[in-house]
Amino acid sequence: MTERGASSTAVLVCQGRATADGRYAVGRFSDPVARELLDAADRELVDQVRAGDVPTRAADRMAYEMVRRTGLTMVPRTIAIDDAIRDHVAGQLVLLGAGLDSRAYRMPELAATTVFEVDHPASQRDKLRRVRALAPVAERLVPVAVDLTSERLAGPLDAAGFDTAAVSTWVWEGVVPYLSAADVRATVAQLAELTAPGSRLVINYQARSLPTSVMRKVMRLVLRLSGQPDPLAHEPWRSLWRPEVLRKLLADNGFSVVSDVDLLTGAEGLALPAENIGSRRNGRVAVAVRN
């Protein structure tokens, strides 16, 4: 993400969810709102993937595959996080790096919850433009613009009405890899100050894997050589975490990890096509409780 640009990876994962809706893990995974959040050009590729209309031009093939495979990773990731939210429905839900997250628009369990969608100011503006007339099902939806690399969360959240004394749920999905280890550590330290005992923190992060990093570089190279837009161009991975290192960071800040599952395990029984296995093996969702 550039200083001024909205997140392209937020659009990519939203496209992935839109491709998977109603096609995979029906009854467990559902995101009908994802499509609504996409611009016409983003939707075109989604429709192509849903129709199985594989591009004949090699140059178009990589963009198609990227969206299709992202969808396969989004299914277990979304299910794991939705389940964690349902297991601990709190009066306040903070989506940290919300991107085009649709939970406030699609989860009836949030009917009595205030959802704070925190994001980088540029991504926040882009989301507000895309939402148009969509009505949230959450009791209240409050956008909060914060750049996690240069601003503190406390002031903007306080101004938005967040109550640090009340139990809350925090979701940090698909953001940790895009922050440096120092920024992740600094953010976790802030969360310790902002969360009341009994609050939950749901973190999606990426474990270190050489094959996955190489595959990502190859995909980007092919996109560049074929003159296709590269959604990862301005959003490099900056930190990958071993589960035990993340667990210690959380413990040092007063959070106890109660579960930490890779997405390959999370996808068991979902009958997903056996592709993009590396991405599922290295993507993880941990749930931690504030002591």
Ligand SMILES: C[S@@+](CC[C@H](N)C(=O)[O-])C[C@H]1O[C@@H](n2cnc3c(N)ncnc32)[C@H](O)[C@@H]1O
């Ligand atoms: C891959 S998207 C994930 C979005 C959403 N959580 C999801 O899973 O659909 C990454 C998100 O992290 C946000 N992000 C990246 N760097 C950030 C920063 N420094 N401050 C705030 N948000 C940031 C981006 O704006 C974007 O919304």
